[in-house]
Amino acid sequence: MREPLPDGGLVRKLWIGEAELYREHLLRLDTDSRRSRFGGAVSEDFIRNYVDLSVGLDAVVHGFFVEGLMRGAAELRPLGTDHSGEAELAFSIEKPWQSHGVGSLLLERTLLAARNRGIKSLHMACLADNRRMQQLARKFDAELSFDFGSVVGAVESPRPTPLSVMREIVADSHGFATAMLDVQQRMFKTT
Numbered sequence: 001m002r003e004p005l006p007d008g009g010l011v012r013k014l015w016i017g018e019a020e021l022y023r024e025h026l027l028r029l030d031t032d033s034r035r036s037r038f039g040g041a042v043s044e045d046f047i048r049n050y051v052d053l054s055v056g057l058d059a060v061v062h063g064f065f066v067e068g069l070m071r072g073a074a075e076l077r078p079l080g081t082d083h084s085g086e087a088e089l090a091f092s093i094e095k096p097w098q099s100h101g102v103g104s105l106l107l108e109r110t111l112l113a114a115r116n117r118g119i120k121s122l123h124m125a126c127l128a129d130n131r132r133m134q135q136l137a138r139k140f141d142a143e144l145s146f147d148f149g150s151v152v153g154a155v156e157s158p159r160p161t162p163l164s165v166m167r168e169i170v171a172d173s174h175g176f177a178t179a180m181l182d183v184q185q186r187m188f189k190t191t
């Protein structure tokens, strides 16, 4: 059975209008995690512009939230034309929440979203020294195949089924309710 997420956190999709939460999360990454996330050193300005571009490009972002703050993210971004069936995948988890199973849950949710969008091939830029990411990919080796230096995933059974679509809808409706609670809590804190 899956262990509970640390600190009462929850995983849900990032909704329209929440890009700032994603930006703040990426800006909080420590130097090593930022380098691993982007495949090299990048500036704060780069990150600010990156989020606008990414959210505008139909990315599906699943976030790990603790008390309304985004502490981890998995970004699935379609590549090429509308129906190329290819997407890029990237993960970022803030240091105190690494190695607590958050990446595993985010990858599970993202693979379901990829499947429901007919994505057959996933690309992930992964530095050769990123043992944890390679280990994480290995956990899903039934659904992903990978190479050192870069992970190229083939989504097994890429066809959506009524059940896989329903699983995503159920996860989203739960995520939407908790997102509303987060908003309410933030409003109460500021009044």
Ligand SMILES: CC(C)(COP(=O)(O)OP(=O)(O)OC[C@H]1O[C@@H](n2cnc3c(N)ncnc32)[C@H](O)[C@@H]1OP(=O)(O)O)[C@@H](O)C(=O)NCCC(=O)NCCS
Pocket: 032, 033, 034, 036, 037, 038, 089, 090, 091, 092, 093, 094, 097, 098, 099, 100, 101, 102, 103, 104, 105, 124, 125, 126, 127, 130, 131, 132, 133, 135, 136, 139
């Ligand atoms: C890489 C990353 C996404 C992994 O997520 P995570 O939440 O830390 O990983 P999990 O806790 O789900 O662990 C996944 C597997 O990695 C392995 N692992 C965990 N901690 C590890 C460590 N310190 N060293 C090596 N392997 C480790 C475990 O085998 C684990 O599998 P298990 O649960 O069966 O034991 C996360 O650490 C991260 O965001 N790092 C910075 C950015 C980055 O590297 N992004 C990836 C490139 S896009």
